[in-house]
Amino acid sequence: MRHVAIIGSGPAGYYSAEALQKALGDEVRIDIVDRMPVPYGLIRFGVAPDHQSIKAVYRRYEKVALSDNVRFVGNVLVGRDISIPELIELYDAVILATGAPHDRPLDIPGGDLPGVIGSAAFVGWYNGHPEFADLAPPLDVSAAAVIGNGNVALDVARILSKTPAEFAGSDIVGHAFSALGDSAIRDIHVLGRRGPHQIAMTPKELGELGHLESAVPKVDPADFPPEMDDALLEPGQRKSVTHLRGFAALDAAKTKTIHFDFFAMPLRIEGEGRVERIVVEKTALDAKGAAAGTGETYEIPCGMVITCIGYQTPPIEGVPYEESRGRFANSEGVIGDGLYCVGWARRGPTGTIGTNRPDGYEVADKIAADFGGTGGRKDGRTGLDRLLESRNVDIVTFRDWQRIEAAEAARAREGSPREKFILIEEMLGARR
CATH class of the missing domain: 3.50.50.60 (FAD/NAD(P)-binding domain)
Incomplete structure (x- = not known):
């Protein structure tokens, strides 16, 4: 069994998970790690609220998220709760799909x-x-x-x-x-x-x-x-x-x-x-x-x-970074042994939501080729859970997210699909 961690649950992250499923089938276990307790990144926080038809692409990601070999791990900040070297030690491959959330x-x-x-x-x-x-x-x-x-x-x-x-x-x-x-x-x-x-x-x-x-x-x-x-x-x-x-x-x-x-x-x-x-x-x-x-x-x-002059990916300690382009230093999505990047973290802030799909598939194919036919020996999610528990990190699962989502829908004003929780404490409370 191979274990892959994807950092970021926006379009690039879920397209990468979808691609890994197609490339490796049941031989891969994927953890999608996000600093927010809620998934979808750019879809939730970037797409204009009056563009609901564009936001509807999350249904495709939801199908991936509910697969047996994919897990959402929310409320975990890489660099605070766990480091990149620790993730590389736990997973056969780590994909950075952190987007470009900072203003130039x-x-x-x-x-x-x-x-x-x-x-x-x-x-x-x-x-x-x-x-x-x-x-x-x-x-x-x-x-x-x-x-x-x-x-x-x-x-x-x-x-x-x-x-x-x-x-x-x-x-x-x-x-x-x-x-x-x-x-x-x-x-x-x-x-x-x-x-x-x-x-x-x-x-x-x-x-x-x-x-x-x-x-x-x-x-x-x-x-x-x-x-x-x-x-x-x-x-x-x-x-x-x-x-x-x-x-x-x-x-x-x-x-x-x-x-x-x-x-x-x-x-x-x-x-x-x-x-x-x-x-x-x-x-x-x-x-x-x-x-x-x-x-x-x-x-x-x-x-x-x-x-509105462009965005940049925030650096992560231990990951090569191109200051001039506001992205991780990479060669066609490869940063180093076992470390990859996709989406805006790879290309810079260019393209549409759909542009991230071929990006994810290309990197998934590279990972499959790098794996070859040998079996993985990393701990993957078992090791991640053990480490996060020892640090008292309160993780949020996709089932938790579904409870948050239902609570947001229940409190919506008339005609609106949801009234989002704004504070992380509110999100964490709503899952219960």
């Missing part, structure tokens, strides 16, 4: 002013992540700036723009639902260094902005290249640009406006003790398509800045 820092003057918030923190706040329950974003201001031109920036802008009625059917947590309902924000500026042809926004997510009840998206027609140039784009990108051209033609009057500020490079954030404005420099594309400053600057009055 905004390295400009004023980037540390109160009111500057990373997207991981803001998204975690409205998705019920325990670490961000007390965030209290300043929603009493009239304008906010969102830095970034990807789908996360779209999520943030959309969530800031929605009415309470538009959250029907979502699982946005109660404290965020109430705070956003009382928000004074009427202008949201989405800043990008380059132009409409260079966005990393997908058509579906972009198109949603055109159907908001009280908010209208605005784009300056002068920011577009000639319309015939759209034919040079990939089909998906072309659809996104078509949405933007449609926004430029809108003449609707609503109470909120989402302004797309293209060719806008943040220079500094200013304010007396808190964010009051962001100063940006107009850019132009050089011959290689990179944004270069033109020297022309302007100010955007705002009381909050949310940075």
Whole structure:
């Protein structure tokens, strides 16, 4: 019997477990270890609460989790409760699927002013992540700036723009639902260094902005290249640009406006003790398509800045790490003998949820090949349980999670699938 530990219970972790099952069948026992008492990682804490169809992929992971040879081991923090060398000693293979939950820092003057918030923190706040329950974003201001031109920036802008009625059917947590309902924000500026042809926004997510009840998206027609140039784009990108051209033609009057500020490079954030404005420099594309400053600057009055400029994987002691890329150092998913990585921990924060599936299958095949035909001699979960018990670590199983899940469903407001527990102590209490 071979024993594999997967660190992280998000999409990359469960796709890896699924792949190991197919590659090794009944000859493998898999423990999925997570620092949270609840599974699914990005699905629970990262996907927007009003995108329930995307969150539904967890049903696939649930099928894997309920298999006889897979176990969820929640409420265990690697580096605190157990080390990587200890895991390697206990398991034939260890896969790091920890994702990239930390914000890349905004390295400009004023980037540390109160009111500057990373997207991981803001998204975690409205998705019920325990670490961000007390965030209290300043929603009493009239304008906010969102830095970034990807789908996360779209999520943030959309969530800031929605009415309470538009959250029907979502699982946005109660404290965020109430705070956003009382928000004074009427202008949201989405800043990008380059132009409409260079966005990393997908058509579906972009198109949603055109159907908001009280908010209208605005784009300056002068920011577009000639319309015939759209034919040079990939089909998906072309659809996104078509949405933007449609926004430029809108003449609707609503109470909120989402302004797309293209060719806008943040220079500094200013304010007396808190964010009051962001100063940006107009850019132009050089011959290689990179944004270069033109020297022309302007100010955007705002009381909050949310940075959606990328994520990074937190280092783990004893694991080689690439600071410049915010990921574990690896060669096609292999870190060292018996140690592997998948998903954003391997590639950096790129791709969609589904991108993690081939990643997991590739690493599973490498592990199967490394195992060869010999039998494992490691202790696996027996040794893990013994060690964690000796350290008084209170583990959470998948059956425990199902009790937590049922309790969250029972306390949901009308029309919502669940009301998440925010505090870890509440999660641990609900399983009983």
